[in-house]
Amino acid sequence: MAHSLLTKLSHLGTAPCDEFHPRAPVALPSMRTSTVRFNSIDDLHDTYKRQAAGERIVGYGRMGMDTHAAFEQIMCELEGGSRAFLAPSGLNAISMALLSLLSAGDHMLIADCVYGPVRQLDDTVLRRMNISSTYCSMRDMATLEANIQPNTKLIYVESPGSLLFEMLDLPAIVTVAKKHNLLVVTDNTWGSGIAYRPLDLGADVSVVAVTKYIGGHSDLLMGAVVAKDEAVIKQLDINQYALGFSTSADDVWLAIRGVRTIDVRMKRQAESTLKVCEFFEQQAETLQIYHPAYAKDVNHALWKRDALGSNGMLSVALNFTKAQTKVFVEALELFSIGYSWGGYESLIDMVNTDFLKNHAYWNQNYPSLVRMHIGLESVEDLIADYEQALAKARAVVG
Template sequence: MSSPDTKKLDTFLQHAGLADFDPITGSAPVALPSVRTSTVRFKNLAALDKAQAAKADLRLRSTTYGRSGMQTHAALEQVFCTLEGASQALLSSSGMAAISHAMLALLSKGDHVLVADSVYGPVRYLEKTVLQRMGITCTYSQASPDALRQHLRPSTRMLYVESPGSLLMEMLDLPLLAEFAREHQLLLVTDNTWGSGYIYRPLELGAQVSIVAGTKYVGGHSDLMLGAVMSADPQIDRVLFDNHYALGHSVSADDVWLAMRGVRTLPLRMRESAANALQICEFLTQRPEVVRLYHPAWPQDTGHALWQRDCTGSNGMLSVQLGVTPQQARAMVDALQLFGIGYSWGGFESLVQYVDPSVLAGHSYWADQQNSLLRLHIGVESAADLIADLEQALNIAVAS
């Protein structure tokens, strides 16, 4: 893997999307403003003709209508391209919208998709409510070549994965899966929200398409919804672009501006969350109630070797399997004072999610159906305070 120079990437994120100097006054604000519009005006018809002609070349970002976004959108698209090593980035209104965009653009009636059983839960809902209706079928499987090979069909067109997985942080061997996909002429599409391009770059590991929920670490402040689809193949770029335009995807310039604000502190937040998460892991391993930790940066994690090989850093996501009853686990969640109860993650704050056993039933990585699972996002609060909060909540849970 040709990892990016982290120092250069850190510097790039501070200088991307700066405002141009006014040619008359020679001054400029630091950050590019939120450029909002529905209508794009042209000086004359020749200028409009030039813009229309430029659309044929995706390397020339040409906007003739506000739905595609203006300078603010262009700046964030460039950030995603640089983070992911992509030639094109297309924005959507949420991470789920980005997943839907990629699948609807790249699949047709009669196609079959192999899906890693560890993917983001709503993907199954997309299949049930939309893909099946369109004649597209999915098979969920452990994401290893041996397991996937058993489910291949003549109509299989795509391998869709998420690495690490959504609830159990299961690291996948992406280069091996890429080799499998090439062998069987499949498109490898991956959800890279965990890495967000900064600490994990699937396109360099062999994937054709990478999807990121900018809602999470890119935004970083839990105040926006955003998704992005990245690719680095000219043919795939064109298909994704045409379908993005046809489906009418559009993102508020204000949300894009907030995401641009978020990327300035992306390196700092990720590193701090990652450092805090390791301290939390160290504490949790000392508790008798803890059966297993799921965090690829933790040396005892099953996927640690893959994480060391393929990633350049970590973040604050971890799950903990507890040898307590569901009632005790729920009591622990309710007793936490510094952890908000919520489904999202990637912001500055710590969060906790009680994972219902029924949600884990389809995950081959879940070895013990009897124990309780909590997913934690470790934020940038004091690690000592978070540990004290977890300790008192665990004590309450055990006592209950």
């Protein structure tokens, strides 16, 4: 019987309970090990042979045992992939994908709305390895195509983008990529397989910071790289093993725990976020709301066509001075100041607009931007908190 994704997320990664295991815990235990034992030399050699053929079989603890394998299967189900590789953080996962698929002398195109640390990875490690990059807005396919060079190998995107949640036309980007025989790698942390599935839209690789919505409790760091094409999987497999990526079994166990409730958490947070959008729409200081699931967002049509849901992320451009914005952020009582997201708690960050100078989607005339993550608190309480904080910010002179 075929089951839905939501049903699979409740049953994958559980401890076996059958005629061979008549008593079993609900949750698969965290299986920690550094060393793997073999029954015979023939078994050891068979493991090497099967590993060389690309099979996910454990020869050393770095790859992880049953707990890791269970979560990798869950990530494949979430993202619609055939193989998943785990990394110690989301940025590690990005590094794994790019270092596996690019070589010295290669060039890649990067959407100008990507996660900020990608630029740092590019400026340091990749450039030192003679891998070049061009950043551009990917809203216009003619502009994208014009930036392709003879040595371009890959297009790297994030949709929706970081900070401003700019929804990209991923199917159109994939069409351009296929025309020029390029790979498409996308950061899908925003959608995490529940709200958006880039592999289904034609992307070759999906990178997810498990730290965020999949973990869901702000208590772990992890990343995942998911693909379905055999040639791409082989490149990822060989390189991730050579680079020595390893994740803690306990963190993997926490990720399995978190993914059980990802759907209900994200739906609740998405509902609350739309109410927050409606609140800010009524405020005189609001210049623009950035949340693609909101009907007045300029990218809403793309979101409606390609996405399966939404989450608790939004940014709001405010007609406040920096001093007023600082007062607003610091006056909030239910929001912690922080730049992570995806957990159960509400967070806010006063974005340094210098970080947005290279984003074509940003209106350079806007004086301030706040990025918020809406948690699982009562949305009525959050809105009341906004009201008192806005009143204090309005009272600031100069």
